[in-house]
Structure formats: structure tokens, C-alpha cells
Amino acid sequence: xxxxxxxxxxxxxxxxxxxxxxxxxxxxxxxxxxxxxxxxxxxxxxxxxxxxxxxxxxxxxxxxxxxxxxxxxxxxxxxxxxxxxxxxxxxxxxxxxxxxxxxxxxxxxxxxxxxxxxxxxxxxxxxxxxxxxxxxxxxxxxxxxxxxxxxxxxxxxxxxxxxxxxxxxxxxxxxxxxxxxxxxxxxxxxxxxxxxxxxxxxxxxxxxxxxxxxxxxxxxxxxxxxxxxxxxxxxxxxxxxxxxxxxxxxxxxxxxxxxxxxxxxxxxxxxxxxxxxxxxxxxxxxxxxxxxxxxxxxxxxxxxxxxxxxxxxxxxxxxxxxxxxxxxxxxxxxxxxxxxxxx
Amino acid sequence: xxxxxxxxxxxxxxxxxxxxxxxxxxxxxxxxxxxxxxxxxxxxxxxxxxxxxxxxxxxxxxxxxxxxxxxxxxxxxxxxxxxxxxxxxxxxxxxxxxxxxxxxxxxxxxxxxxxxxxxxxxxxxxxxxxxxxxxxxxxxxxxxxxxxxxxxxxxxxxxxxxxxxxxxxxxxxxxxxxxxxxxxxxxxxxxxxxxxxxxxxxxxxxxxxxxxxxxxxxxxxxxxxxxxxxxxxxxxxxxxxxxxxxxxxxxxxxxxxxxxxxxxxxxxxxxxxxxxxxxxxxxxxxxxxxxxxxxxxxxxxxxxxxxxxxxxxxxxxxxxxxxxxxxxxxxxxxxxxxxxxxxxxxxxxxxxxxxxxxxxxxxxxxxxxxxxxxxxxxxxxxxxxxxxxxxxxxxxxxxxxxxxxxxxxxxxxxxxxxxxxxxxxxxxxxxxxxxxxxxxxxxxxx
Ligand SMILES: [Zn+2]
Ligand SMILES: [Zn+2]
Numbered sequence: 082x083x084x085x086x087x088x089x090x091x092x093x094x095x096x097x098x099x100x101x102x103x104x105x106x107x108x109x110x111x112x113x114x115x116x117x118x119x120x121x122x123x124x125x126x127x128x129x130x131x132x133x134x135x136x137x138x139x140x141x142x143x144x145x146x147x148x149x150x151x152x153x154x155x156x157x158x159x160x161x162x163x164x165x166x167x168x169x170x171x172x173x174x175x176x177x178x179x180x181x182x183x184x185x186x187x188x189x190x191x192x193x194x195x196x197x198x199x200x201x202x203x204x205x206x207x208x209x210x211x212x213x214x215x216x217x218x219x220x221x222x223x224x225x226x227x228x229x230x231x232x233x234x235x236x237x238x239x240x241x242x243x244x245x246x247x248x249x250x251x252x253x254x255x256x257x258x259x260x261x262x263x264x265x266x267x268x269x270x271x272x273x274x275x276x277x278x279x280x281x282x283x284x285x286x287x288x289x290x291x292x293x294x295x296x297x298x299x300x301x302x303x304x305x306x307x308x309x310x311x312x313x314x315x316x317x318x319x320x321x322x323x324x325x326x327x328x329x330x331x332x333x334x335x336x337x338x339x340x341x342x343x344x345x346x347x348x349x350x351x352x353x354x355x356x357x358x359x360x361x362x363x364x365x366x367x368x369x370x371x372x373x374x375x376x377x378x379x380x381x382x383x384x385x386x387x388x389x390x391x392x393x394x395x396x397x398x399x400x401x402x403x404x405x406x407x408x409x410x411x412x413x414x415x416x417x418x419x420x421x422x423x424x
Numbered sequence: 425x426x427x428x429x430x431x432x433x434x435x436x437x438x439x440x441x442x443x444x445x446x447x448x449x450x451x452x453x454x455x456x457x458x459x460x461x462x463x464x465x466x467x468x469x470x471x472x473x474x475x476x477x478x479x480x481x482x483x484x485x486x487x488x489x490x491x492x493x494x495x496x497x498x499x500x501x502x503x504x505x506x507x508x509x510x511x512x513x514x515x516x517x518x519x520x521x522x523x524x525x526x527x528x529x530x531x532x533x534x535x536x537x538x539x540x541x542x543x544x545x546x547x548x549x550x551x552x553x554x555x556x557x558x559x560x561x562x563x564x565x566x567x568x569x570x571x572x573x574x575x576x577x578x579x580x581x582x583x584x585x586x587x588x589x590x591x592x593x594x595x596x597x598x599x600x601x602x603x604x605x606x607x608x609x610x611x612x613x614x615x616x617x618x619x620x621x622x623x624x625x626x627x628x629x630x631x632x633x634x635x636x637x638x639x640x641x642x643x644x645x646x647x648x649x650x651x652x653x654x655x656x657x658x659x660x661x662x663x664x665x666x667x668x669x670x671x672x673x674x675x676x677x678x679x680x681x682x683x684x685x686x687x688x689x690x691x692x693x694x695x696x697x698x699x700x701x702x703x704x705x706x707x708x709x710x711x712x713x714x715x716x717x718x719x720x721x722x723x724x725x726x727x728x729x730x731x732x733x734x735x736x737x738x739x740x741x742x743x744x745x746x747x748x749x750x751x752x753x754x755x756x757x758x759x760x761x762x763x764x765x766x767x768x769x770x771x772x773x774x775x776x777x778x779x780x781x782x783x784x785x786x787x788x789x790x791x792x793x794x795x796x797x798x799x800x801x802x803x804x805x806x807x808x809x810x811x812x813x814x815x816x817x818x819x820x821x822x823x824x825x826x827x828x829x830x831x832x833x834x835x836x837x838x839x840x841x842x843x844x845x846x847x848x849x850x851x852x853x854x855x856x857x858x859x860x861x862x863x864x865x866x867x868x869x870x
């Protein structure tokens with residue numbers, strides 16, 4: 082009657098049963114569209130999945146699901162502000178700014194769109210963007226007659242300058258990301274050998290693991306040594322004004338100090354100039370601060386789960402692409418699948 | 425900086441009372457600092473809630489609500505930022521400004537220290553500043569990012585670093601990597617001497633709301649429709665969810681098996697399965713966690729039928745929900761998990777800062793209460809950093825009010841005098857000037 086067959090996800094150790102297959106969960110099969118760029122690796126990790134594995138319909142479903150998970154109420158709730166209780170403060174007359182703010186029906190998404198549009202405008206027409214900015218930030222108070230130029234300008238960049246920079250920063254973001262990925266590739270891998278000039282004695286007691294988990298609720302937790310080591314003294318500039326604590330006297334000598342196995346490499350500490358630049362740099366924009374997938378994340382296969390019970394999704398419904406774990410959940414899924422997509 | 429000091433000298437003396445607000449998407453943390461006295465914080469629901477009998481509760485009025493079934497919400501804060509000021513003003517008025525407000529103050533004689541989320545939109549920041557001065561009329565005001573306020577806490581006490589009692593507490597702390605995992609999202613903020621390193625702040629859009637909604641979805645697919653029961657699902661999440669330290673193992677232990685047979689671990693519950701008794705909204709109004717009854721679902725169902733209880737057995741729901749913090753791609757989100765988020769933040773900084781930051785990671789926000797959270801983060805970070813790196817992750821005793829406590833300490837620190845803006849200055853120079861002054865922060869050498 083139907084072809085609720087299941088795509089067989091081939092791998093080296095499948096146990097064949099008519100119509101479906103187990104796949105070892107070492108490399109959970111991954112939707113190709115969620116696994117971008119690195120085709121060579123992808124090809125190695127997901128032998129049987131084609132690039133078309135995640136259909137537009139599935140892609141769309143993920144997007145809708147995520148939107149739903151972001152909502153505050155399942156249904157749209159229109160909750161009016163209830164009348165004030167007795168003894169409330171009398172409402173004062175609102176200023177024009179306040180009236181505008183209170184009447185605004187904009188959502189966060191609207192404001193974000195506005196902001197992105199303003200950045201785009203700043204890129205193409207800086208003067209117009211600056212005017213828009215200035216108009217927005219004027220106090221309603223009549224006493225605010227002071228022209229902008231007369232105000233003691235704080236050290237921060239002007240609003241127009243900031244947005245221009247943000248626009249430029251946004252533009253640079255792509256290039257920067259690329260650069261950073263290069264950098265990451267070149268990142269000193271976790272194996273710095275005993276470098277002669279940094280040969281230093283870590284303060285850790287031998288028997289103690291170099292790692293401590295400290296939970297304030299756990300009084301037994303042993304705090305790990307702080308990095309005030311002799312090595313720190315050598316490589317962290319004594320003359321640092323910004324982080325003078327790094328020049329505190331070194332801890333007492335420890336018998337383990339001479340042990341080459343405990344020697345550690347301490348990277349050079351940034352100069353005061355570098356620190357100053359970092360500490361005074363302006364904030365990133367909302368979207369710039371949002372983390373996205375880097376090389377690291379792309380490397381790991383995306384995990385796929387059974388839509389019914391939540392175990393690994395080792396089997397796929399031919400009809401709609403939904404993943405399930407095994408026959409029992411597949412049967413449970415069929416009922417819903419028929420209702421939704423017909424036979 | 426000198427210019428602002430001059431203009432302050434010309435104005436009135438700073439108010440003696442400070443209202444400290446951490447205005448979160450789910451709760452407001454509010455209290456006063458007067459001289460050396462710190463009062464609070466009170467934790468106030470930051471929403472209007474309407475129950476199924478169509479009664480609406482504003483902010484702390486929710487205390488009077490008994491039946492949380494089908495509770496609907498209207499929140500002034502969206503994505504961590506105040507968007508809907510008519511609702512926010514209503515809540516603030518009733519909590520702080522009305523004659524009978526539980527924490528009444530007169531803004532014209534009060535300084536406001538307000539914590540905001542990092543990387544806000546300039547227009548929303550301007551709205552906030554305009555409301556503070558033009559509507560509420562605070563005498564003095566500072567708006568700063570929540571993570572940075574945590575640096576004013578005694579951080580080494582959180583790590584329980586041994587020291588002699590006469591060692592002075594360094595405030596603000598020298599170096600911290602502050603993770604704030606709240607209702608709207610999770611941020612990573614490296615902080616040096618109280619100054620956030622803005623270029624390295626990173627955000628993961630996974631927070632308490634997403635996790636509660638995800639739990640609600642799982643329960644609705646597997647048990648019964650909970651989609652209008654956000655409040656109840658949220659309580660359930662807080663009561664039963666935990667961060668797994670062995671995800672594969674735990675998933676294995678909670679799998680029923682292939683057709684027919686039931687695996688041993690599934691039958692016994694393997695220490696993971698828990699029963700959750702839902703409130704019946706007549707005699708009980710909060711859910712209750714019970715040990716799983718290995719008698720199997722049928723015997724329990726019989727008993728439940730007699731007691732007319734709605735009981736859910738929670739298995740992998742307990743840990744796949746918090747797993748979203750560490751593996752957001754599990755639901756198709758293309759963002760890194762928390763450990764990679766930390767690594768992305770560090771990669772924006774000179775490698776010489778890494779050891780100090782990795783050895784001083786502090787996790788605050790409501791999600792930090794999930795058990796095993798800091799252990800899992802530590803475990804995953806150790807897999808990513810050089811072997812000899814010390815990784816210390818800790819959370820304050822009450823991670824929900826940590827930002828508030830830090831902000832209250834900040835309100836007593838001399839830094840606040842350098843950063844706060846008076847109403848007079850606002851009236852003279854405008855909102856743009858105020859925004860620039862806040863954005864400029866402390867600077868380094870002043
Ligand atoms: Zn299943
Ligand atoms: Zn299907």
C-alpha cells in the first residue's frame with residue numbers, strides 16, 4: 082500500500098534488515114546543507130548522504146521550528162495593561178520623546194532592521210545618516226538649547242563616526258573572518274615544547290591535577306594556583322601599569338620546580354599599548370557579536386536524533402525525511418506522516 | 425574625563441541613594457545602595473501575566489496568582505533589551521514609583537545604576553536614556569553592561585582562593601572571563617580591570633526561553649500538549665534538567681530499544697528517569713519531582729489513575745534540553761556551542777591573555793544553576809586548550825543575583841562618580857552625548 086521504505090544509510094558496519102538499517106553512531110549522519118564547505122572531510126564522514134539530503138522542505142521546517150522556539154507564547158497573547166490600583170502616582174505629562182517611545186509598536190526585529198538600514202545608509206550617504214542620528218537623540222527638554230559643538234565632547238567617537246565605523250566594520254567582517262580562520266589554522270597547537278627562554282617552574286604541586294573544578298557550593302574544592310609564577314615574572318612585563326598584579330612576588334620554591342615534565346610555556350604578555358587598545362575599543366554591533374560557525378564547528382558532524390523518542394536518528398523516513406531510531410518509532414511516525422503528507 | 429568632573433562640580437552633589445537595577449528579560453533584580461548599606465535585591469517578574477480566568481498580574485503581583493495553568497505573558501524585554509516601554513514603565517511605576525510601591529523611591533533624589541546586555545542597538549539605548557531622564561526624572565544615571573559589573577565582586581572568593589585575611593580584595597578584579605547565561609541568550613565577556621574587552625564579546629542565542637520552549641515541544645510530542653503551559657514547563661525544567669557529562673552514555677541509558685523488548689536500563693530508569701507530577705490546578709499548583717518507579721509505566725499508570733494525577737516520566741528530556749547550550753546544532757542552529765564560543769572570544773585577543781582568562785572563568789545567570797554546567801564547560805575547554813593551561817570555572821553562590829551584587833558594589837566604588845551622568849548634563853548636552861560618554865567607559869589611565 083505504501084512505500085514507507087527507509088533510505089538505507091550505508092556504512093562499514095551495518096546490520097541489514099529488510100527496508101532499513103542501523104548505522105553506528107560514531108559519526109551520526111548529517112544533513113548535507115548543515116555541513117558546509119569542507120567537502121573532502123564531509124565525504125569521508127557521511128558516505129551515503131548526498132548533498133540534496135536536506136530538502137528545501139526540511140530546511141524550511143528547521144527555520145520554522147527555530148522561530149517557534151524563540152516565541153514567548155504559543156498563541157498570540159494581547160495582554161492589555163490593567164487599570165492602576167488606588168494610590169498610584171498621578172501621571173505627569175509626557176515629553177514628545179517619551180510619547181513617541183510609549184506609542185512605539187516596534188519589535189526588536191524592527192529595530193534591528195532599522196539599524197542595519199542606517200548602517201547601509203551611513204555607507205552610501207554619511208551626512209544623511211548623521212542627521213538621522215542627531216534628530217533622534219535630542220532631548221525634549223526646552224533647556225536643551227546647547228548646540229552639539231559646544232558640549233564637552235567625551236572621549237567616545239561621535240554617533241555618526243561610530244555608525245560609519247560600524248558599517249565599515251561590518252564590511253570588514255567577512256575579510257576578518259577569513260583572516261581569523263587562517264590565523265586559527267596557524268594557531269600554536271597545544272604542544273609548546275620546552276622553550277629555553279620560557280623554561281619556567283609552574284607552581285603546581287606534583288600530586289595535584291593541573292585542573293580544578295571549583296564550585297562555590299563545594300567547600301572541599303581546592304582552588305588552583307593563580308598564574309603568578311616565576312615564568313610570569315619573566316614574560317609578564319614588570320613595568321605593566323595596567324595589570325601590576327602580575328608583578329607580585331613569585332610563590333615559594335617547590336620541589337617539583339626542577340622537574341622538566343612540569344615546565345610550562347607561557348606566552349608573551351601583551352604590552353600596555355596593546356592592552357590599552359583592547360580596553361578602549363568600541364563595542365561591536367548586535368550582529369557582529371553574534372557567534373557564527375567557524376572552521377572548528379564545521380569540522381564536527383551535526384548530530385541527528387529520532388523525532389519520536391530522541392535517541393539517535395539512525396533511520397530515515399523515505400516519505401518526508403524525518404529521522405527515527407528504529408522500527409517502533411518509525412511506525413509511530415508513519416501515523417503522523419500520513420496525516421500530514423497523505424499517502 | 426576631566427570635563428565631566430568639572431560640569432559635575434558645577435551641579436548638585438551626587439544623590440545619596442542609588443537604585444540598582446538588573447532589568448532582565450525574565451526577572452528584574454532591584455535594590456538600593458545608601459552609603460555603605462546595601463538593601464536587596466528583590467527578584468521581580470518582569471512581565472505582565474494573564475491567567476486562564478483572564479486576570480492580569482503586573483510584575484510582583486504574580487505572588488497572588490495561584491493557578492499557573494495556561495498563563496500567557498507580555499514581556500517588555502525582548503532579546504535582552506527593553507523594547508516595549510509602555511509595559512516596562514507600568515512595571516517600574518508599580519514596583520518603584522507609586523505611593524504604595526514595594527520599593528518606593530523618588531527619582532529626583534536618586535541615582536540609577538542600570539545593567540544592560542552587551543551589544544545593544546543604539547536606538548534602544550537612546551530610548552532607555554530618554555525614559556530615565558525625561559519620564560522618570562532620575563537625578564543621576566549610569567547604564568553599563570551587566571557582565572562588567574561582576575568584576576566588582578570579590579572574584580577570588582568565588583574561586584575560594586586561599587589568602588590571608590589581611591590581603592586586600594582587588595576590586596575590580598584584574599582578569600575575568602565572564603559568562604552570562606540568561607533567559608534571552610548567553611554571552612562571553614573578557615574583562616580586564618573592570619573594563620570589558622568589547623572586541624571579544626561573543627553571543628550565543630541560546631537562553632532559558634529557548635530551552636523551556638524546547639522542553640515544551642518534546643513533552644507535547646511525546647506526552648501531551650503542553651504548548652500553553654510555559655510556566656509549568658519552566659518549573660519542570662528548573663526542577664529536573666541537568667547538563668550531561670556523558671551525553672552518549674546517558675542517551676544510551678534512556679533508549680527503550682528496538683521493537684518489542686525493553687532494555688534493562690530503560691526499565692530500571694538507570695538513575696536518570698524521574699517522574700514528574702503535574703499540578704492539577706485544584707489542590708496542587710506546582711509540579712513535584714518523584715523518584716522513578718521502576719514497576720514500569722503500566723503499574724504507575726494504574727496508581728495514577730486512582731489518584732487522578734498526571735504523571736510524566738522524564739528520561740532524555742532531562743539532559744537533551746540543556747545540551748542546546750553546548751551543541752546548538754542539535755536543533756539546527758548554526759552557532760557554536762558554549763566552549764567554542766569561549767574559544768572564539770579568546771581568539772580575538774592576544775594569546776598572552778588566555779592563561780589569565782581561562783583560569784578565572786565565572787558563570788552567572790539563571791542557567792548557571794543547572795547542575796553540572798560548570799563541570800561540563802571545564803571538561804570541554806580542557807579538550808580545546810594547551811595541556812598546561814589551567815582552566816578554572818566557578819559560579820557564585822547565587823548566579824541569578826550576581827550581576828546585581830556586582831552593580832551594587834560598583835555603586836559604592838569611586839568609578840561610578842566618573843561614569844554617571846546628571847539630569848542637568850542630559851538636559852544640556854542631550855542623549856547622544858550621554859550615549860557617547862557611557863560607550864567611552866572608564867578609559868585606561870584615568
Ligand atoms: Zn526513537
Ligand atoms: Zn515521514
